[in-house]
Amino acid sequence: MRRALLCIIVGAACCTTAAAERKSWNRVRYVGGTIAVKPSPYDWNTTVTATSNPDSIVVVIAPAKLFTSRQTVHVKPSQIISLSAGAGAWRRVAEVPGAELPPKPPTLFGLFEHHNFLGIVYQADDGNRAALLLDSYFSGKILAVLKAITGKPIEDSP
Secondary structure (H helix, E strand, O other): OHHHHHHHHHHHHHHHHHHHHEEEEEEEEEEEEOOOOOOOOOOOOEEEEEEOOOOEEEEEEOOOOOOOOOEEEEEOHHHEEEEEEOHHHHHHHHOOOOOEOOOOOOOEOOEOOOOOEEEEEEEOOOOOEEEEEEEOOOHHHHHHHHHHHHOOOEEOOO
C-alpha cells in the first residue's frame, strides 16, 4: 500500500514538472503576417507552443483551404524583436515589410472593438524581419509566458 502511494506521488510530481516546462494553446486564430498562408476569420485551429527547456516557440498555422498543408514556424526566443498586445499589435505587425493583413473592420464608436490581438515580430533565419499577428482569448497568458521566456517587454500602445 505504501509503495503504491509512493509511486502515485512520484508520478504526479513528475507530471507537474513536465507540465510546467511546456505551455500550449490550440484555440488561436492566425490573422496575418509574413507567413504565406491565407487566413480565415472563422478558423481557430492555430496552435502556439512555448517550451523553456529547449528554448523554442512553435506556431502551427492551419490554413483556410482544405487540402493545403499546415505551416510550422519555429522561433528561438533570442530571435524575437518585440512582443505587442491589443490594438498596438496590429500596427507593429503592419510595420514589417511584406506583412499581409486583412482590412480592419470598422468600429462603431469604439463598440465591438476586439483587443485580443497578439503580435510577435522576430528575426527570421534569412536575416529579414518577420511577423505574426494572432488572436486568442488567451493572449494575456500567451504573452506572459513569452515574456518570461524571452525577457522582452510587452508593448501595449494604441
